[in-house]
Amino acid sequence: MGSGFVARTIDLLDQASVSQQLFREQKAIMDNMSDGLLVLDRVGVLRYLNAPGGRMLGVDPKKSIGRALREVIDFEPFITPIFSTKKGYVDRELEIRSSKVNLHILDTAVPIIDEEGTVVSIVNTFHEIARAKRLSNRMAGDLARYHFTDIIGRSPKITEVVAIAKRAAKSESNVLLYGESGTGKEVFAQSIHNESRRAGASFVAVNCAALPRDLIESELFGYSPGSFTGADKAGRLGRFELASGGTIFLDEISEMPLDVQAKLLRVLQERQVTRIGGATSIALDVRVIAAANRDLTEMVSKRAFRDDLFYRLNVLRIDLPSLRDRPDDIELLVDQCVQRTCTLLHRSLIELGPDVISKLRRYRWPGNVRQLQNVIERLVNMTDGDHVTEMPPDYLADEHSDLSLSSAPDNCESVISLAETERRSISAALRAFDNNITKTASALGITRPTLYKKLKQYNAY
Template sequence: MGAVETSGNLDRMLVEQRAIIDSISDGLLVVDEDGRVRHMNAPAGRILTLNPEQSVGRRFAELLDFEPIIAPIFRTGIGYYDRELIIDSGRRHLHLIDTAIPIKDAQGKVQSVVNTFREFNRAKRIAQQIAGSPVRYTFDDIIGTSDCLRQAIGDARKAALGTANILLNGPSGSGKEVFAQAIHAHGDRRDAPFIAVNCAALPRELIESELFGYVAGSFTGAQKGGRPGKFEMASGGTIFLDEITEMPLDLQAKLLRVLQEREVTRIGALRPIPVDVRVIAASNRNLKDAIARREFRDDLYYRLHVVSIAIPALKDRRSDIPMLATHFLRKYAANAGKPIFTIAEPALRSMAEYDWPGNVRELENTLERLVVLSDGTEIQCFDPPGDARPPTPRPAMPLALKSLREHERDVIAATLVHVDHNVTKAAEILGIARPTLYSKIRDYGIALQRAGESKPS
């Protein structure tokens, strides 16, 4: 009776193990040293277009119309993890992420290989969830009621419901990425990836590989298994190309081909990969002027310019400044753990009269700085930079005007003093990258000093 029970338990365990293996979403194969299939789960059969039950016991090489990738492992004993495989044969096109683990006996001889694989598109969807830029903004987050802003929002809402490429034009700091995120969040692709690329921030020698990807061994320093580019990662969703005019002309031609053919070819690859991407491009420069200077391709301009949306400068919607200032005031007061601030009427009036060349980004940084440096619960005054203050009547006399370079140096020095020479904080307030700020500090000969340190003699 005991032997019967043991046999029944073993049978049940085998059934359970087979059910577990078949429930795994990855394809799984076990191939023995003679190249025969010992096990094939249902996903492996689906991916390879084979019948698992009919395949078990047959040589793997007989089932496929291409050379089995795992064959050399029986000779070398060396497996691999997460290798990207692209296989084209007469009957199959396979794009897989593949892992093969050798099972060895006590003498180190390979007895079998456990091969697991998944379709690249499925792996890519998982990676997209991790690598995609977080979409934090919707149209409800765009603050203001001015006519020009309402026009831009209205156009963007309509464009979001379609599939056409979109070109956002507006000065630096006016909120182009906020609009791009809102368009993505409002459209049918809202649950798909949103990938943001700043074309000006990528080194020229890397921008092609970042956008279009590369295969293994395509250039010195390339990852061993190759890597998909931003367009592949954004497939099914939206790619936002900021500062598009900074893209080199030769890459503009490749981008045009991607937009026309809806496919990318990785560096070093022969076969293109289909992509389904909506492109939102942005520029703070006049693209027609760039075309006239032969800095931008006119055919790419017309491909991107299907829908054009003008994002207004802050000086063109001054009526929105009080609402924006109040919003940022509350935000940074909460971040700093300070009471809700108010803005005195003279300070608010002065803000509305200032031209804000850095636009909404400059206003936000200014409000953060005022909150951090304020000792009370009211912002009582706002002093625009010296050369931005409205002129006041005064007797005719020679004026001691500062150059732009002198003014920039004074602003950087004053900001560093306000934040106790914390370069990271100063860069955030000034709205520039920290390496850029360090470069300007060296260029202007500004001495960095911390609280408690004595001044150099």
């Protein structure tokens, strides 16, 4: 009996040692994973929190386990409603703003349900969106984060356009968005995607003007291993393949070279893509949303854009109104911009006086909503108090240009040379588009090389 008791004791000790080793291994795995992990029991007590989760939430896991989650963090937990709904979620984008943390995460919550159908605990994993965005940009493109609810405005023009876009979202046909720079073409593209049946799939955005001419074909259609000098030995998926099942947004489609337009037309017609250097075609299920700020009809007449591609893209056309065409929306947009910027800067809201609002309403806004956002952000940054009674000088580029042309006295001293007028126009456009050469050239109706030449001419570098 004594030897049997000793044997059983040794066996139990061995089992305890193995259990302890297994526990240490599991803890090492969870503490060294890149995702945050926490487990919450049915009464809201924190049962487990790993080291990355503690770092992101700004708390000490050792001091937090065993306490109510509401006592540990200073914001309302997003996962507690799952105890009643019994429905978890996967990769939900959340923004957390509190006195302790400033988090933008992708969050997954899985309920643990017993035999009686009661949620006994919740396993919650989360990771910072910056890492997800890097992976997304490398693998598939941009996240479609905008919805129709993000489009601010109650004027008849914007209301009508949103209604048309919502109708287009229910369709599978190609969409062509027209609008000046800064009118929100990508916001509409993402909203259409998120309202469509493809909302759960990829949204891949491509700026055709930003891609080098010699790389745009490989970016769009991909390439096979060893296709050209410098190519990845493993080959590369093109943007169309990455968008398959979802939506591809071709911004500034007017800047696409003619030879690439021909290949794009074939992809749209055949619903297949062949990688550079590849021998087989790959079937695609992708919806195309294109955008342009230049008149494609005029470009077709000048043979600068293929007519057959234009007809293929121009199925559902949506013309986005400029900001000057909907002045009644300016106050709504200003309020939204002020609130967002003040929140980002962690400062109290500022109030704009009636003279400032009046001046904002009268301004022509050549850069549209993007320029308005830029002006408000600058105003919030440079304002010390909580009330702005006057618009600071030079915040609105060339705001008196129309008046100077119509009310200038009839003498030679008031005449401005054509060269000076051109210099001022270029300077104003650069300010409106934050020194973006592509957008500035497009708004001025000239090519980028011409703009560079004029910048050198006027010493504007």
